[in-house]
Amino acid sequence: MTSEQRFDVVVLGAGMAGLACAGTLVNRGLRPLLIAETAEVGWNLRAIDVDGNRGYVQHPMWSVAWGGGWWYRLARELGANVKFKVAPPVDLWIKGAAPSKVSVCTSASAVTDLFAAMSPIPLGEARADIERVVANALAIPYQELIAMDEVPIAKWLHDQGADPILQLLILTFGANICETTTQVAAEHLSAFGVWGMARSLICGEGPVVCPEPDPWEGLMKPLAVAIEAKGGTIWRGRKASHVVVEDSRAVGVELADGTIGYGDAVAVATGTSRVGKVVRNPGAEVIAAIEHARSLAGEDVCTYTVLDKPVCNIDTYTMLSDTDGSAMAFLFPMHKLTPDHVQPGKQFVAAQGFYTPEQFSALGGTDGAVARLNAIQEELFPGYTEATVTQKIQNHKHHWLGPLLFGPRLPSRDPQIAGLWYAGDGSRPVGGLGVEAAASAGMIRGEAIADDLAARPVAAQQ
Numbered sequence: 001m002t003s004e005q006r007f008d009v010v011v012l013g014a015g016m017a018g019l020a021c022a023g024t025l026v027n028r029g030l031r032p033l034l035i036a037e038t039a040e041v042g043w044n045l046r047a048i049d050v051d052g053n054r055g056y057v058q059h060p061m062w063s064v065a066w067g068g069g070w071w072y073r074l075a076r077e078l079g080a081n082v083k084f085k086v087a088p089p090v091d092l093w094i095k096g097a098a099p100s101k102v103s104v105c106t107s108a109s110a111v112t113d114l115f116a117a118m119s120p121i122p123l124g125e126a127r128a129d130i131e132r133v134v135a136n137a138l139a140i141p142y143q144e145l146i147a148m149d150e151v152p153i154a155k156w157l158h159d160q161g162a163d164p165i166l167q168l169l170i171l172t173f174g175a176n177i178c179e180t181t182t183q184v185a186a187e188h189l190s191a192f193g194v195w196g197m198a199r200s201l202i203c204g205e206g207p208v209v210c211p212e213p214d215p216w217e218g219l220m221k222p223l224a225v226a227i228e229a230k231g232g233t234i235w236r237g238r239k240a241s242h243v244v245v246e247d248s249r250a251v252g253v254e255l256a257d258g259t260i261g262y263g264d265a266v267a268v269a270t271g272t273s274r275v276g277k278v279v280r281n282p283g284a285e286v287i288a289a290i291e292h293a294r295s296l297a298g299e300d301v302c303t304y305t306v307l308d309k310p311v312c313n314i315d316t317y318t319m320l321s322d323t324d325g326s327a328m329a330f331l332f333p334m335h336k337l338t339p340d341h342v343q344p345g346k347q348f349v350a351a352q353g354f355y356t357p358e359q360f361s362a363l364g365g366t367d368g369a370v371a372r373l374n375a376i377q378e379e380l381f382p383g384y385t386e387a388t389v390t391q392k393i394q395n396h397k398h399h400w401l402g403p404l405l406f407g408p409r410l411p412s413r414d415p416q417i418a419g420l421w422y423a424g425d426g427s428r429p430v431g432g433l434g435v436e437a438a439a440s441a442g443m444i445r446g447e448a449i450a451d452d453l454a455a456r457p458v459a460a461q462q
Contacts, residue, residue: 007033007233009449010253010263012240012278013424014041016071016438018269019223021423023074024446026232030453033261034227035253036236037270042220045435047213048304050392053348054341055304055334056214058400059087059317060435065205066142070432070439071219078226082219084209087337088316090201092118092176093380095322099314104204108135111202115169126166133160133170137195138203145199146431149192150406156191170194176319177201178404179354181326188296193404196433206433208317210338215435235261242278243268243420250420253278264456265419265449269442272402272410272426273297283416288408293426296405299360300352300396301369305377307347309387320376329353329376346389351377354401366395403430403437412445421445 011022014036022034034041047056062084063069075082092114093099100118105111112131116123123130140148148156153174157167168182174194175185185194200206211218224234239256243266252262268275272293276282282290318331332350335342342348351373355363363369370393378384403425410427414420423445424438431440 004260004262005033006262007031008263008453009033009265009267010261011035011267011269011423012243012253013037013269013271013274014224014234014236015044015269015424016042016220016435017424017442018267019220019227020070020074020439020442021267021269021446021449022232022234022442023078023223023227024443025450026227026230027077028446028450030450032227032232033263034224034232034234035238035240035255035261036234037239039237040221041224041234041236042216044396045215045220047216048302048392048394050304050306050348051390052343053304053306053334053346054214054338055332055348055350056216057302057330057332057350057352057394058215058435059208059210059332060215060219061200061206061433062086062209063200063206063432063436066146066432069206070436070443071223074439074443075219075223075226078223078230080222080226082211082222084211084218085338087208087210089204090177090208090317090319091314093318093320094118095320095328099318102202105202106204108132108138111138111198114202115173118173119169126163129163130166130169133157133162133166136160138199140195142205145192145196146429147192149190149403149428149430151191152406153189153191153194154186172321173198176321176327178401179319179327179330179352180401181356182324184356188405188407190404190406197404200433206436213338213341240278242280243417245280245417245420248416249418250414264453265421267421267423267445267449269423269445271397271424275410275422275424279414279417279420283414285408285411285415289410289426292408293402296401296407298357298401299355299366299369301355301366301373302350302352302394302396303370303373303377303391304394305349305351305374305384305391306343306389307349307384307387308345308389309383310347311381311383311387312347312349313381320380327354329373331377331380347387349377366393400425400434400437402426403433412448421449
């Protein structure tokens with residue numbers, strides 16, 4: 001039996017983008033319905049418990065130098081009970097070399113010192129040119145940098161007069177901090193992606209944080225509680241069938257069980273690939289974005305390993321790259337980052353690898369990817385295998401690389417269906433990186449929807 005309920009706005013997708021959109025709408029005095037297709041909101045940010053040790057690999061950035069950040073501002077405006085600790089700077093490790101301990105770099109000279117430590121050959125006379133290009137990147141106001149999300153990093157480097165060696169060095173660096181290969185960096189990363197990540201992680205403009213006790217329990221769930229306290233409604237574990245369109249206008253979302261949530265506008269805040277399954281007969285612009293997202297899809301594999309011996313010798317987030325510059329893994333020593341949530345006498349290490357479809361197939365799927373991550377950790381931390389007590393595996397269906405790439409994206413609002421908006425991190429514009437990208441997309445779209453509804457004639461809203 002079909003049942004119907006009416007709200008001001010229906011938001012489909014309850015990750016950070018959907019929460020941010022619904023939170024912005026409720027702050028504007030509207031009554032949104034937020035549909036979580038998973039058992040709980042923020043499912044991709046849930047932590048893993050391994051014998052009482054809490055681990056996670058999604059550490060939100062806090063864009064403190066970019067207007068104060070997005071999810072931080074949302075939590076404050078909602079009054080959500082969110083607390084966190086700022087983590088140390090990310091360290092870099094090239095396979096076969098000693099790890100590069102990274103302090104916050106305030107200038108082009110400091111960043112160039114880091115490049116010199118990473119480079120397999122002395123920089124020599126090229127140092128001055130490297131410093132010049134890096135200085136130009138650091139001088140870009142963050143509002144302008146965000147708007148460079150459609151400028152290929154390769155083109156930007158060419159326009160800066162960077163020679164081939166300098167281009168390769170920066171592309172290699174970009175591949176590492178964006179968890180990808182040098183080929184993907186050269187072909188798909190934007191200037192915003194590379195320099196946004198560099199300025200955030202290396203220059204302290206957007207440090208990563210550890211919400212208390214984890215991003216799911218300490219950030220996503222408190223946002224949901226605050227949204228409901230202010231009059232928003234959340235449907236959890238409710239699979240969507242499609243966006244309901246009448247007379248070329250989106251009027252709601254029908255669920256798989258036949259329930260329909262009606263609203264004066266609909267915001268789809270899912271991953272881009274999911275859009276093609278819930279929006280019927282999408283237009284050419286939307287189809288192009290969906291196909292582009294699918295062409296760049298990959299596999300995210302994470303291991304969470306409890307060790308009974310102190311073999312892991314890293315202190316903070318560590319990016320490991322292969323000798324060709326391609327990213328191999330992100331490593332997270334949870335016993336250092338969140339010691340209160342690791343059992344006494346144990347080390348707890350999370351490792352994350354992201355693989356292109358070709359890489360994943362060549363490895364033999366998840367089992368092969370896990371074996372590779374374990375082999376990497378044994379090489380870095382001799383005795384790792386013997387010290388392993390237990391391990392759990394996690395896969396994420398959504399990867400945060402999308403906002404760092406140039407190419408077709410979803411528009412803010414559908415060009416063919418009135419009242420239909422796109423609020424995921426695969427839509428434009430976005431205002432941040434990682435979790436911040438999703439939060440910014442949701443908040444920017446929430447404000448636009450609220451303004452649009454307020455401008456509509458009263459008769460049209462009835």
